[in-house]
Amino acid sequence: MFAGDQNGLQGDPRLKAISEAIRVVPHFPKPGIMFQDITTLLLDHKAFKDTVDIFVDRYRDMGISVVAGVEARGFMFGPSIALAIGAKFVPLRKPRKLPGEVISESYVLEYGKDCLEMHVGAVQPGERALVIDDLVATGGTLSAAIRLLERAGAHVVECACVVGLREVKGQHGLNGKPLYILVEPRQQINCSAPSVNGVETCRHDDLILGASFSSPLNPTSKSD
Amino acid sequence: MLQRALIFSSSNPICSQLSTTAPPDNTVFPKRNGGWIIPFSSYQLPAFPSDSAANRPNMASQDEQDPRISNISSAIRVIPDFPKPGIIFQDITTLLLDTKAFRDTIDLFVERYRGKDISVVAGIEARGFIFGPPIALAIGAKFVPMRKPNKLPGEVLSEEYSLEYGKDTMEMHVDAVKAGERALIIDDLVATGGTLSAAISLLERVGVHVVECACVIELPELKGRERLGGKPLFVLVSST
Numbered sequence: 001m002f003a004g005d006q007n008g009l010q011g012d013p014r015l016k017a018i019s020e021a022i023r024v025v026p027h028f029p030k031p032g033i034m035f036q037d038i039t040t041l042l043l044d045h046k047a048f049k050d051t052v053d054i055f056v057d058r059y060r061d062m063g064i065s066v067v068a069g070v071e072a073r074g075f076m077f078g079p080s081i082a083l084a085i086g087a088k089f090v091p092l093r094k095p096r097k098l099p100g101e102v103i104s105e106s107y108v109l110e111y112g113k114d115c116l117e118m119h120v121g122a123v124q125p126g127e128r129a130l131v132i133d134d135l136v137a138t139g140g141t142l143s144a145a146i147r148l149l150e151r152a153g154a155h156v157v158e159c160a161c162v163v164g165l166r167e168v169k170g171q172h173g174l175n176g177k178p179l180y181i182l183v184e185p186r187q188q189i190n191c192s193a194p195s196v197n198g199v200e201t202c203r204h205d206d207l208i209l210g211a212s213f214s215s216p217l218n219p220t221s222k223s224d
Numbered sequence: 225m226l227q228r229a230l231i232f233s234s235s236n237p238i239c240s241q242l243s244t245t246a247p248p249d250n251t252v253f254p255k256r257n258g259g260w261i262i263p264f265s266s267y268q269l270p271a272f273p274s275d276s277a278a279n280r281p282n283m284a285s286q287d288e289q290d291p292r293i294s295n296i297s298s299a300i301r302v303i304p305d306f307p308k309p310g311i312i313f314q315d316i317t318t319l320l321l322d323t324k325a326f327r328d329t330i331d332l333f334v335e336r337y338r339g340k341d342i343s344v345v346a347g348i349e350a351r352g353f354i355f356g357p358p359i360a361l362a363i364g365a366k367f368v369p370m371r372k373p374n375k376l377p378g379e380v381l382s383e384e385y386s387l388e389y390g391k392d393t394m395e396m397h398v399d400a401v402k403a404g405e406r407a408l409i410i411d412d413l414v415a416t417g418g419t420l421s422a423a424i425s426l427l428e429r430v431g432v433h434v435v436e437c438a439c440v441i442e443l444p445e446l447k448g449r450e451r452l453g454g455k456p457l458f459v460l461v462s463s464t
Protein backbone atom coordinates (compact mmCIF):
# COMPACT_ATOMS: atom_id res chain seq x y z
CA MET A 1 0.00 0.00 0.00
CA PHE A 2 1.15 3.54 -0.52
CA ALA A 3 1.66 5.98 2.30
CA GLY A 4 -0.30 8.58 0.37
CA ASP A 5 -3.39 6.37 0.18
CA GLN A 6 -3.85 6.45 3.89
CA ASN A 7 -5.81 8.78 6.10
CA GLY A 8 -3.53 11.38 7.49
CA LEU A 9 -0.91 11.10 4.77
CA GLN A 10 -3.06 11.93 1.75
CA GLY A 11 -1.64 15.04 0.22
CA ASP A 12 1.08 15.11 2.84
CA PRO A 13 3.62 17.59 1.47
CA ARG A 14 6.41 15.51 2.93
CA LEU A 15 5.74 12.77 0.39
CA LYS A 16 5.96 15.21 -2.49
CA ALA A 17 9.29 16.52 -1.22
CA ILE A 18 10.62 12.99 -0.73
CA SER A 19 9.66 12.07 -4.29
CA GLU A 20 11.27 15.19 -5.68
CA ALA A 21 14.45 14.61 -3.72
CA ILE A 22 15.03 11.30 -5.48
CA ARG A 23 17.12 11.63 -8.62
CA VAL A 24 16.25 9.63 -11.72
CA VAL A 25 19.30 8.43 -13.63
CA PRO A 26 18.43 7.02 -17.06
CA HIS A 27 20.14 3.93 -18.46
CA PHE A 28 21.74 2.82 -15.21
CA PRO A 29 22.91 0.13 -14.67
CA LYS A 30 21.92 -0.65 -18.26
CA PRO A 31 19.89 0.83 -21.16
CA GLY A 32 16.18 1.11 -20.57
CA ILE A 33 16.40 1.28 -16.79
CA MET A 34 15.39 4.54 -15.06
CA PHE A 35 17.40 4.24 -11.85
CA GLN A 36 15.82 5.78 -8.76
CA ASP A 37 18.81 7.29 -6.96
CA ILE A 38 18.07 7.81 -3.27
CA THR A 39 21.50 9.28 -2.52
CA THR A 40 20.08 12.71 -3.35
CA LEU A 41 17.35 12.13 -0.75
CA LEU A 42 20.11 11.55 1.83
CA LEU A 43 21.55 14.99 0.97
CA ASP A 44 18.25 16.69 1.81
CA HIS A 45 18.26 16.59 5.60
CA LYS A 46 14.60 17.49 6.00
CA ALA A 47 13.38 15.02 3.36
CA PHE A 48 15.60 12.25 4.77
CA LYS A 49 14.37 12.94 8.28
CA ASP A 50 10.76 12.98 7.05
CA THR A 51 11.30 9.62 5.34
CA VAL A 52 12.47 8.06 8.59
CA ASP A 53 9.74 9.81 10.61
CA ILE A 54 6.95 8.50 8.38
CA PHE A 55 8.18 4.92 8.82
CA VAL A 56 8.72 5.42 12.56
CA ASP A 57 5.21 6.82 13.02
CA ARG A 58 3.78 3.79 11.28
CA TYR A 59 5.81 1.11 13.07
CA ARG A 60 6.32 2.57 16.52
CA ASP A 61 3.34 0.83 18.12
CA MET A 62 3.33 -2.44 16.22
CA GLY A 63 5.45 -4.39 18.71
CA ILE A 64 8.27 -4.77 16.23
CA SER A 65 11.53 -5.94 17.79
CA VAL A 66 13.56 -6.53 14.61
CA VAL A 67 14.28 -4.22 11.68
CA ALA A 68 16.05 -6.22 8.96
CA GLY A 69 17.78 -4.09 6.34
CA VAL A 70 18.87 -5.38 2.97
CA GLU A 71 22.45 -4.62 1.95
CA ALA A 72 23.44 -1.95 1.16
CA ARG A 73 20.84 0.78 0.77
CA GLY A 74 18.57 -0.83 3.34
CA PHE A 75 21.38 -0.07 5.79
CA MET A 76 20.91 3.65 5.13
CA PHE A 77 17.29 3.66 6.35
CA GLY A 78 16.90 0.68 8.67
CA PRO A 79 19.12 1.59 11.64
CA SER A 80 17.49 5.01 12.18
CA ILE A 81 14.07 3.39 12.19
CA ALA A 82 15.26 0.63 14.52
CA LEU A 83 16.76 3.11 16.98
CA ALA A 84 13.60 5.20 17.05
CA ILE A 85 11.22 2.29 17.64
CA GLY A 86 13.48 0.44 20.09
CA ALA A 87 14.13 -2.52 17.81
CA LYS A 88 17.34 -4.28 16.97
CA PHE A 89 18.84 -3.89 13.52
CA VAL A 90 19.73 -7.01 11.57
CA PRO A 91 21.73 -6.64 8.36
CA LEU A 92 20.83 -9.02 5.55
CA ARG A 93 23.96 -9.35 3.48
CA LYS A 94 25.50 -10.67 0.31
CA PRO A 95 27.39 -13.96 0.68
CA ARG A 96 30.56 -14.21 2.77
CA LYS A 97 30.25 -10.79 4.39
CA LEU A 98 28.82 -11.88 7.71
CA PRO A 99 31.54 -13.46 9.85
CA GLY A 100 29.49 -15.74 12.06
CA GLU A 101 27.32 -18.73 11.33
CA VAL A 102 24.67 -17.80 8.77
CA ILE A 103 21.59 -19.05 7.05
CA SER A 104 21.36 -18.36 3.31
CA GLU A 105 18.51 -17.87 0.92
CA SER A 106 19.01 -17.72 -2.81
CA TYR A 107 16.82 -15.76 -5.18
CA VAL A 108 16.46 -15.32 -8.89
CA LEU A 109 17.77 -12.33 -10.81
CA GLU A 110 16.88 -11.38 -14.35
CA TYR A 111 19.93 -13.37 -15.42
CA GLY A 112 21.24 -15.80 -12.84
CA LYS A 113 20.89 -15.97 -9.08
CA ASP A 114 22.02 -14.18 -5.97
CA CYS A 115 21.98 -15.00 -2.32
CA LEU A 116 21.11 -13.21 0.93
CA GLU A 117 22.46 -14.22 4.36
CA MET A 118 21.55 -13.58 7.99
CA HIS A 119 23.40 -14.46 11.18
CA VAL A 120 22.11 -17.40 13.14
CA GLY A 121 20.94 -16.15 16.50
CA ALA A 122 20.24 -12.60 15.40
CA VAL A 123 16.51 -13.22 15.48
CA GLN A 124 14.58 -15.32 17.98
CA PRO A 125 11.44 -17.33 17.22
CA GLY A 126 8.31 -15.31 17.72
CA GLU A 127 9.91 -11.92 17.16
CA ARG A 128 7.97 -9.44 15.01
CA ALA A 129 10.04 -8.11 12.14
CA LEU A 130 10.04 -5.33 9.58
CA VAL A 131 12.05 -5.66 6.37
CA ILE A 132 13.39 -2.43 4.91
CA ASP A 133 15.00 -1.61 1.59
CA ASP A 134 15.25 1.52 -0.53
CA LEU A 135 13.30 0.17 -3.49
CA VAL A 136 11.21 -2.81 -4.53
CA ALA A 137 11.18 -3.89 -8.18
CA THR A 138 10.28 -7.54 -8.76
CA GLY A 139 10.20 -8.40 -5.07
CA GLY A 140 12.85 -11.10 -5.38
CA THR A 141 15.16 -9.62 -2.77
CA LEU A 142 12.36 -8.89 -0.31
CA SER A 143 10.99 -12.41 -0.75
CA ALA A 144 14.38 -13.87 0.11
CA ALA A 145 14.55 -11.61 3.16
CA ILE A 146 11.10 -12.76 4.31
CA ARG A 147 12.12 -16.40 3.94
CA LEU A 148 15.28 -15.88 6.00
CA LEU A 149 13.37 -14.28 8.85
CA GLU A 150 10.64 -16.90 8.75
CA ARG A 151 13.20 -19.70 8.82
CA ALA A 152 14.48 -18.19 12.05
CA GLY A 153 10.93 -18.27 13.41
CA ALA A 154 10.20 -14.56 13.17
CA HIS A 155 6.87 -13.15 12.05
CA VAL A 156 7.34 -10.62 9.26
CA VAL A 157 4.80 -7.89 9.90
CA GLU A 158 5.49 -5.84 6.78
CA CYS A 159 8.06 -4.89 4.14
CA ALA A 160 8.77 -1.20 3.78
CA CYS A 161 10.43 0.62 0.91
CA VAL A 162 10.94 4.24 0.03
CA VAL A 163 10.21 3.64 -3.68
CA GLY A 164 8.13 1.02 -5.44
CA LEU A 165 5.50 0.36 -8.02
CA ARG A 166 1.87 0.19 -7.04
CA GLU A 167 1.87 -3.47 -8.01
CA VAL A 168 4.90 -5.63 -7.52
CA LYS A 169 5.28 -6.95 -11.02
CA GLY A 170 7.24 -10.09 -11.63
CA GLN A 171 7.02 -13.63 -10.48
CA HIS A 172 7.96 -13.26 -6.86
CA GLY A 173 5.12 -11.62 -5.01
CA LEU A 174 5.92 -11.20 -1.35
CA ASN A 175 4.63 -14.46 0.09
CA GLY A 176 1.42 -12.62 0.95
CA LYS A 177 3.19 -10.14 3.21
CA PRO A 178 2.03 -6.54 3.07
CA LEU A 179 4.23 -3.95 1.43
CA TYR A 180 4.33 -0.29 2.44
CA ILE A 181 5.81 2.20 -0.01
CA LEU A 182 6.28 5.95 0.30
CA VAL A 183 6.52 7.02 -3.34
CA GLU A 184 6.32 5.63 -6.83
CA PRO A 185 9.29 5.64 -9.15
CA ARG A 186 9.33 8.60 -11.46
CA GLN A 187 9.47 7.48 -15.03
CA GLN A 188 9.93 10.77 -16.77
CA ILE A 189 12.46 13.42 -16.11
CA ASN A 190 11.24 15.81 -18.74
CA CYS A 191 10.14 18.91 -16.89
CA SER A 192 7.48 19.66 -19.44
CA ALA A 193 5.77 16.32 -18.90
CA PRO A 194 2.45 16.33 -17.06
CA SER A 195 2.54 15.43 -13.42
CA VAL A 196 1.80 11.83 -12.52
CA ASN A 197 -0.56 11.08 -9.65
CA GLY A 198 -0.33 14.70 -8.71
CA VAL A 199 3.40 14.51 -8.14
CA GLU A 200 5.82 16.70 -10.04
CA THR A 201 7.90 14.59 -12.32
CA CYS A 202 11.17 16.40 -12.29
CA ARG A 203 13.60 18.28 -10.14
CA HIS A 204 14.67 21.69 -11.23
CA ASP A 205 18.16 20.56 -12.06
CA ASP A 206 17.32 17.31 -13.88
CA LEU A 207 18.36 16.67 -17.44
CA ILE A 208 15.67 17.35 -19.96
CA LEU A 209 15.12 14.40 -22.23
CA GLY A 210 12.69 14.10 -25.11
CA ALA A 211 10.96 10.92 -24.07
CA SER A 212 10.60 8.38 -21.38
CA PHE A 213 12.84 5.40 -21.98
CA SER A 214 11.24 3.06 -19.54
CA SER A 215 9.18 0.07 -20.44
CA PRO A 216 6.04 -0.19 -18.32
CA LEU A 217 6.95 -3.72 -17.33
CA ASN A 218 10.45 -3.07 -16.05
CA PRO A 219 10.94 0.59 -15.34
CA THR A 220 13.20 0.07 -12.38
CA SER A 221 15.86 -2.37 -11.52
CA LYS A 222 16.89 -3.61 -8.11
CA SER A 223 20.57 -3.56 -7.50
CA ASP A 224 22.41 -3.05 -4.28
CA MET B 225 48.61 -11.91 15.71
CA LEU B 226 46.19 -9.69 17.47
CA GLN B 227 44.62 -10.90 20.64
CA ARG B 228 41.57 -9.40 22.14
CA ALA B 229 39.66 -9.85 25.31
CA LEU B 230 36.35 -11.25 24.60
CA ILE B 231 33.67 -10.04 25.56
CA PHE B 232 30.17 -11.05 25.80
CA SER B 233 27.70 -9.83 28.28
CA SER B 234 25.52 -12.46 29.82
CA SER B 235 22.43 -10.49 28.96
CA ASN B 236 23.09 -10.79 25.26
CA PRO B 237 20.33 -12.92 23.77
CA ILE B 238 22.73 -14.81 21.59
CA CYS B 239 24.44 -16.12 24.70
CA SER B 240 21.33 -17.20 26.46
CA GLN B 241 21.99 -20.85 25.91
CA LEU B 242 25.70 -20.87 26.41
CA SER B 243 27.41 -22.92 29.01
CA THR B 244 28.99 -21.25 31.98
CA THR B 245 31.61 -23.88 32.60
CA ALA B 246 35.28 -23.11 32.16
CA PRO B 247 36.92 -24.07 28.91
CA PRO B 248 38.71 -27.43 28.80
CA ASP B 249 42.39 -27.64 29.57
CA ASN B 250 43.31 -28.14 25.97
CA THR B 251 41.88 -24.86 24.83
CA VAL B 252 44.25 -22.85 22.71
CA PHE B 253 43.01 -19.52 23.93
CA PRO B 254 45.28 -17.79 26.43
CA LYS B 255 44.21 -16.20 29.63
CA ARG B 256 43.87 -12.49 29.90
CA ASN B 257 43.50 -10.60 33.14
CA GLY B 258 42.51 -13.78 34.92
CA GLY B 259 39.85 -14.74 32.43
CA TRP B 260 39.68 -16.59 29.14
CA ILE B 261 39.62 -15.49 25.56
CA ILE B 262 37.19 -17.78 23.86
CA PRO B 263 35.11 -17.80 20.76
CA PHE B 264 31.62 -16.50 21.35
CA SER B 265 30.07 -19.65 20.09
CA SER B 266 31.25 -21.73 23.02
CA TYR B 267 31.07 -19.92 26.32
CA GLN B 268 29.86 -16.89 28.08
CA LEU B 269 32.14 -14.61 30.03
CA PRO B 270 31.75 -11.74 32.32
CA ALA B 271 32.57 -8.56 30.50
CA PHE B 272 36.19 -7.53 30.76
CA PRO B 273 36.96 -3.90 31.25
CA SER B 274 37.42 -2.43 27.84
CA ASP B 275 41.01 -1.66 27.01
CA SER B 276 39.89 1.68 25.67
CA ALA B 277 40.22 2.72 29.25
CA ALA B 278 40.76 6.03 30.82
CA ASN B 279 43.32 8.60 29.86
CA ARG B 280 43.93 7.58 26.31
CA PRO B 281 43.92 10.42 23.85
CA ASN B 282 41.10 10.62 21.34
CA MET B 283 39.04 8.04 23.12
CA ALA B 284 35.44 8.64 24.01
CA SER B 285 36.31 10.12 27.35
CA GLN B 286 38.94 12.59 28.29
CA ASP B 287 39.34 12.06 32.00
CA GLU B 288 37.61 8.81 32.76
CA GLN B 289 35.91 6.16 30.71
CA ASP B 290 32.35 7.00 29.83
CA PRO B 291 30.21 4.35 31.55
CA ARG B 292 28.50 3.54 28.28
CA ILE B 293 31.76 2.34 26.70
CA SER B 294 32.03 -0.93 28.57
CA ASN B 295 28.62 -2.14 27.38
CA ILE B 296 29.46 -1.11 23.84
CA SER B 297 32.72 -3.01 23.99
CA SER B 298 30.99 -6.03 25.51
CA ALA B 299 28.46 -6.11 22.75
CA ILE B 300 31.05 -6.52 19.99
CA ARG B 301 31.65 -10.12 19.01
CA VAL B 302 35.12 -11.38 18.19
CA ILE B 303 35.40 -14.05 15.53
CA PRO B 304 38.74 -15.72 14.98
CA ASP B 305 40.06 -16.65 11.56
CA PHE B 306 37.65 -14.54 9.55
CA PRO B 307 37.90 -13.74 6.69
CA LYS B 308 41.06 -15.84 6.76
CA PRO B 309 43.29 -17.65 9.28
CA GLY B 310 45.12 -15.35 11.65
CA ILE B 311 42.64 -12.50 11.42
CA ILE B 312 40.51 -11.77 14.48
CA PHE B 313 37.34 -10.13 13.18
CA GLN B 314 35.50 -7.51 15.22
CA ASP B 315 31.84 -8.16 14.52
CA ILE B 316 29.62 -5.13 15.21
CA THR B 317 26.42 -6.91 14.18
CA THR B 318 25.97 -8.05 17.79
CA LEU B 319 26.21 -4.42 18.90
CA LEU B 320 23.27 -3.67 16.60
CA LEU B 321 21.22 -6.31 18.42
CA ASP B 322 21.72 -4.55 21.76
CA THR B 323 19.34 -1.62 21.51
CA LYS B 324 20.82 0.29 24.42
CA ALA B 325 24.43 -0.21 23.36
CA PHE B 326 23.65 0.76 19.75
CA ARG B 327 21.77 3.84 20.95
CA ASP B 328 24.71 4.73 23.23
CA THR B 329 27.18 4.32 20.35
CA ILE B 330 25.26 6.82 18.24
CA ASP B 331 24.78 9.17 21.20
CA LEU B 332 28.51 9.25 21.94
CA PHE B 333 29.26 10.37 18.38
CA VAL B 334 26.34 12.82 18.26
CA GLU B 335 27.39 14.43 21.54
CA ARG B 336 30.85 14.99 20.14
CA TYR B 337 29.85 16.35 16.73
CA ARG B 338 26.63 18.27 17.34
CA GLY B 339 27.04 22.01 17.12
CA LYS B 340 30.39 21.79 15.33
CA ASP B 341 29.02 23.07 12.02
CA ILE B 342 29.49 19.72 10.31
CA SER B 343 27.32 19.55 7.22
CA VAL B 344 28.53 16.22 5.77
CA VAL B 345 28.73 12.77 7.30
CA ALA B 346 30.49 10.47 4.84
CA GLY B 347 30.02 6.76 5.56
CA ILE B 348 32.12 4.02 4.07
CA GLU B 349 30.41 1.04 2.48
CA ALA B 350 28.88 -0.96 3.94
CA ARG B 351 29.12 -0.84 7.75
CA GLY B 352 29.67 2.91 7.69
CA PHE B 353 26.15 3.07 6.24
CA ILE B 354 24.81 1.65 9.51
CA PHE B 355 26.33 4.26 11.83
CA GLY B 356 26.55 7.30 9.58
CA PRO B 357 22.91 8.10 8.78
CA PRO B 358 21.64 8.15 12.40
CA ILE B 359 24.51 10.49 13.27
CA ALA B 360 23.83 12.69 10.23
CA LEU B 361 20.14 12.94 11.04
CA ALA B 362 20.83 13.85 14.66
CA ILE B 363 23.38 16.59 13.90
CA GLY B 364 21.52 18.09 10.93
CA ALA B 365 24.04 16.98 8.30
CA LYS B 366 23.63 15.24 4.99
CA PHE B 367 24.77 11.66 4.56
CA VAL B 368 27.14 10.82 1.71
CA PRO B 369 27.84 7.16 0.93
CA MET B 370 31.40 6.31 -0.12
CA ARG B 371 31.01 3.22 -2.27
CA LYS B 372 32.72 0.39 -4.06
CA PRO B 373 33.03 0.89 -7.82
CA ASN B 374 30.04 0.93 -10.16
CA LYS B 375 27.39 1.23 -7.47
CA LEU B 376 26.76 4.96 -7.59
CA PRO B 377 24.67 5.88 -10.64
CA GLY B 378 25.70 9.48 -11.13
CA GLU B 379 28.96 11.12 -12.01
CA VAL B 380 31.63 10.00 -9.54
CA LEU B 381 35.12 10.74 -8.36
CA SER B 382 37.27 7.65 -7.78
CA GLU B 383 40.20 7.03 -5.49
CA GLU B 384 42.33 3.93 -5.61
CA TYR B 385 43.80 2.57 -2.40
CA SER B 386 45.98 -0.34 -1.37
CA LEU B 387 44.87 -3.53 0.26
CA GLU B 388 47.14 -6.09 1.88
CA TYR B 389 47.24 -7.78 -1.51
CA GLY B 390 46.20 -5.65 -4.44
CA LYS B 391 44.10 -2.54 -4.70
CA ASP B 392 40.53 -1.38 -4.40
CA THR B 393 38.66 1.73 -5.49
CA MET B 394 36.31 4.01 -3.59
CA GLU B 395 33.81 6.35 -5.27
CA MET B 396 31.76 9.37 -4.30
CA HIS B 397 29.16 11.35 -6.24
CA VAL B 398 30.81 14.58 -7.37
CA ASP B 399 27.78 16.71 -6.65
CA ALA B 400 27.14 15.31 -3.19
CA VAL B 401 29.37 17.87 -1.49
CA LYS B 402 30.53 21.45 -2.03
CA ALA B 403 33.88 23.10 -1.48
CA GLY B 404 34.12 24.55 2.00
CA GLU B 405 31.78 22.11 3.67
CA ARG B 406 32.94 20.51 6.93
CA ALA B 407 32.84 16.72 6.99
CA LEU B 408 33.03 13.79 9.34
CA ILE B 409 34.01 10.36 7.98
CA ILE B 410 32.54 7.33 9.71
CA ASP B 411 33.28 3.61 9.54
CA ASP B 412 32.84 0.73 11.96
CA LEU B 413 36.54 -0.01 12.31
CA VAL B 414 39.96 1.41 11.45
CA ALA B 415 42.80 -1.02 10.83
CA THR B 416 45.58 0.15 8.48
CA GLY B 417 43.81 3.40 7.67
CA GLY B 418 43.82 2.78 3.92
CA THR B 419 40.07 3.07 3.52
CA LEU B 420 39.75 6.20 5.66
CA SER B 421 42.68 7.73 3.82
CA ALA B 422 40.95 7.18 0.48
CA ALA B 423 37.79 8.79 1.82
CA ILE B 424 39.75 11.81 3.07
CA SER B 425 41.32 12.18 -0.38
CA LEU B 426 38.00 12.05 -2.17
CA LEU B 427 36.49 14.74 0.00
CA GLU B 428 39.56 16.98 -0.08
CA ARG B 429 39.75 16.75 -3.86
CA VAL B 430 36.50 18.68 -4.05
CA GLY B 431 37.50 21.19 -1.41
CA VAL B 432 35.73 19.73 1.61
CA HIS B 433 37.40 20.16 4.99
CA VAL B 434 37.56 16.84 6.81
CA VAL B 435 37.17 17.69 10.50
CA GLU B 436 37.68 14.20 11.92
CA CYS B 437 37.44 10.48 11.22
CA ALA B 438 35.31 8.48 13.62
CA CYS B 439 35.14 4.73 14.15
CA VAL B 440 33.59 2.45 16.72
CA ILE B 441 36.76 0.31 16.93
CA GLU B 442 40.45 0.90 16.36
CA LEU B 443 43.14 -1.76 15.95
CA PRO B 444 46.02 0.40 17.15
CA GLU B 445 48.77 -2.08 16.33
CA LEU B 446 48.04 -1.53 12.65
CA LYS B 447 48.82 2.18 13.07
CA GLY B 448 45.97 3.47 10.96
CA ARG B 449 45.92 6.62 13.05
CA GLU B 450 49.27 7.62 11.55
CA ARG B 451 48.07 7.27 7.98
CA LEU B 452 45.34 9.86 7.97
CA GLY B 453 47.40 12.77 6.69
CA GLY B 454 47.31 14.44 10.07
CA LYS B 455 43.53 14.23 10.39
CA PRO B 456 42.35 13.40 13.88
CA LEU B 457 40.76 10.04 14.65
CA PHE B 458 38.15 9.45 17.34
CA VAL B 459 37.21 5.92 18.41
CA LEU B 460 35.07 4.40 21.13
CA VAL B 461 36.88 1.10 21.63
CA SER B 462 40.51 0.19 21.09
CA SER B 463 41.29 -3.44 20.52
CA THR B 464 44.73 -4.83 21.18
